[in-house]
Amino acid sequence: MNIFQRVIIEPFERFFEKTLLILPNFLTFILILMMAIVFGMALKWIFSKFFKIISIDTFFERLGTVELLRKGGIKDPVSALLAKLIGWIVFIIFAILSLGALETTAVEKLLEKFLLYLPNVFVALLILLFGYLLSNFFGRAALIASVNAGIKVSGLIGKAVTLTVFMLSATMALEQMGIGSETVVIAFAIVFGGIVFSFSLAFGLGGKDIAKDYLVKKIKGEEKNDDISHL
Amino acid sequence: MNSIVLRKEIQRKIDQIKEAYILVGIPSYNNARTIGHVVKAVQAGFAKYFPDRKAVLVNSDGGSTDGTVEAVQNTGIEDYQSIVFTYRTEPVLKIATPYQGIPGKGSAFRTIFEIAEALSVKACAVVDSDLRSITPEWIELLLKPIVEENFDYVAPLYHRHKYDGTITNNVIYPLTRSLYGKRVRQPIGGDFGFSGRLANFYLTKDVWETDVAKYGIDIWMTTTAIANDFKVCQSFLGAKIHDPKDPGADLSAMLNQVVGAAFDLLETYTDIWKGVNGSEAVPTFGFQYAVGLDPITVNLDRMIERFRLGVKELSDIWKEIFPKEIMDFLRGVDTARDKFYIPDEIWVEIIYLFALAFNKKALNRIHLLKSLTPLYIGRIASFVIETWNSDAAEVESKIEKLCVIFEDKKPLLIKNWL
Incomplete structure (x- = not known):
């Protein structure tokens, strides 16, 4: 009986007591989590309506963002995307707070670190998002401008501009998150510098005649190709 | 932006002149080589056709560094008797100012327009500063329909080389005609006459920070006059021969500004153009005669290559706005x-x-408009090939056919316009 008491009953009682101690915190955790879901959904709904009222979609259409998002495979209106984002942010914040309610030392430490790190993640995500949008915008502007200038490697120029702008934003995002900050910046500088140097060499060695022709034309006057007056 | 007439030196000039009956404006930027001839023609036009009217010549300059403004100030007609028998004794009043x-x-x-409003003029005209073919008669032809016939807007009508004014012939004339129903042959000709009333009306519009401030001004003036029911006519001015445009002027930017301004106007006047069917001629003044024109060099291979490059690189952009049939056609064009x-x-x-x-x-509107350039160049190449052996009349009849197609297909625009 004594052995049974010590081996089975006492540990079970201790477990039961501990469970009773944790239970209110756990219930609070569940409650806050449920509130997180409700608040998240409610704010998503409210902001979705608010963004529609202030015609935020038209504003982003004018900026060209909608079209860039569409190109990136995102077909939802910007108002819906922003509302979703706000909903998720609220949910995540509440979820983190709910974890704190458990009052477990390990979780609390982890939480503290996570909370301190979280703004970096958001800023990095924003940098990446804007980097993606800007890279598409500038890439296409460069593509159209080089086609209109009659440059045969226009596609390559457009892609190079897109990639460069996105790489720059990715570097900034990684730096923001503190992931090998110096290494990433140095790597970017080396890669970017390398590309510029390669182009300089390629143009300098391979295209010296073209460069010469170009300079001669610029200095001595453009060769006339046609006299069409468009206006 | 402050009005130019608030500047002290301009205010002083305006106070001296007080008011005027007619005004001719010459916009300029580094046109010292040609502007003297234009100023002389305008002065001779004043002397010959408006000898007893108070006339003002305004040069609105974009900061020329080649002595354009000095050329305007120093140009005068020393021997009026070689032009007219009876002539005005008072000098022509001049205002030369940077805009x-x-x-x-x-x-x-x-x-x-602002100076015209300040001087309460009855009629105004604007003429380009790079014109070589302007004569004193242009002043009569641009101003008399306003002064004597009560028209508000006089568009020019010229004889031009078949490959001169290709944006006009292939885009702006057919588009304006089908939309607003008036056959104004040179809606972006650059040399116009307009009443003081219309100049004041132009100033009421808040468009001076848009493409209208650049090359879009011509189509904006013409469309605004037509769409707001001002009395519109055209005058035959003869040949239009001008200095070659600034080689630095980018075709893509020009096309973007002109077509962008035309499309902007579509949004401004939706209710008006949607209700217009077909088109009608506008009253035309002046004695029409044939003129000889200098030949124009065309580099077709380069134009076709630009089109081919556009199809290769910009198809991804165009397929967002064109149906499959158009994309298939563009990809299949034999170059x-x-x-x-x-x-x-x-x-x-x-x-x-x-x-x-x-x-x-x-799409982003600037990207959209700039992506039109290779298609436009392709169209011009096709137009040149088609009309290579055609005379002026045949080319005109081809443009007429194009206009009819623009009018026939207008329901496509009406049906899908938001």
Whole structure:
């Protein structure tokens, strides 16, 4: 009986007591989590309506963002995307707070670190998002401008501009998150510098005649190709 | 932006002149080589056709560094008797001033409108500063319909080389005609006459920070006059011969500004153009005669290559605005010089689809308009090939056919416009 008491009953009682101690915190955790879901959904709904009222979609259409998002495979209106984002942010914040309610030392430490790190993640995500949008915008502007200038490697120029702008934003995002900050910046500088140097060499060695022709034309006057007056 | 007439030196001039009956404005930027001739023609026009009227010449300059303003100030006619038997004794009043605002022809015109308003003029005209073929008769032809016939807007009508004014012939004239129903042959001719009333009306519009401040001014003036029921006519001025445009002037930017301004106006006057069916001639003044024109060099291979490059690189952009049939056509165009052809029907659809994409903001508008350039160049190459052996009359009849197709296909625009 004594052995049974010590081996089975006492540990079970201790477990039961501990469970009773944790239970209110756990219930609070569940409650806050449920509130997180409700608040998240409610704010998503409210902001979705608010963004529609202030015609935020038209504003982003004018900026060209909608079209860039569409190109990136995102077909939802910007108002819906922003509302979703706000909903998720609220949910995540509440979820983190709910974890704190458990009052477990390990979780609390982890939480503290996570909370301190979280703004970096958001800023990095924003940098990446804007980097993606800007890279598409500038890439296409460069593509159209080089086609209109009659440059045969226009596609390559457009892609190079897109990639460069996105790489720059990715570097900034990684730096923001503190992931090998110096290494990433140095790597970017080396890669970017390398590309510029390669182009300089390629143009300098391979295209010296073209460069010469170009300079001669610029200095001595453009060769006339046609006299069409468009206006 | 402050009005130009608030500047002290201009205010002083205006106070001296007080008011005037007619005004001719010359926008300029580094045109010292040609502006002297234009100023002389205008002065002779005043002397010959308006000897007893108070006339003012305004030069609105974009900051020339080649002595354009000095050329205007120092040019005069020493021997009027070689031009007219009886002539005015009082000198022609001149105002030469730099304009304010975005650099461009539209900003220069705005200054001219403001001075016209301040002087309460009855009639105004604007003429380009690079003209070589202007004569004193142009002043009569641009101003008399306003002074004597009570018209509000006089568009020019010229004899031009068949490959001169290709944006006018292939886009702006057919588009304006089909939309607003008036056959104004040179809606972006650059030399116009207009009443003081219309100049004041132009100033009430808040467009001076847009493409209207640049090359978009011409189409804006013409469309605004037509759409607001001002009395419009045209005058035959003879040949239009001018200095070659600034070689630095980018075709893509020009096309972007002119077509962008035309598409903007589509949004401003939706209710008006939607209700217009067909088109009608406008009263035409002046004695029409044939003129000889200098030949024009065309590099067809380069134009076709630009089109081919556009199709290769910009198809991903165009497929967002064109249906599959148009994309298939563009990809399948035979780029051999003797077979290269873009039919009128396809071209009209391309322009209307661009207008619709502009309206729906399907793409960033600057990207959209700039992506039109290779298609436009392709169309001009096709037009040149088709009309290589045609005389002026045959080319005119081809443009007429194009206009009819623009009018026939207008329901496509009406149906899909938001």
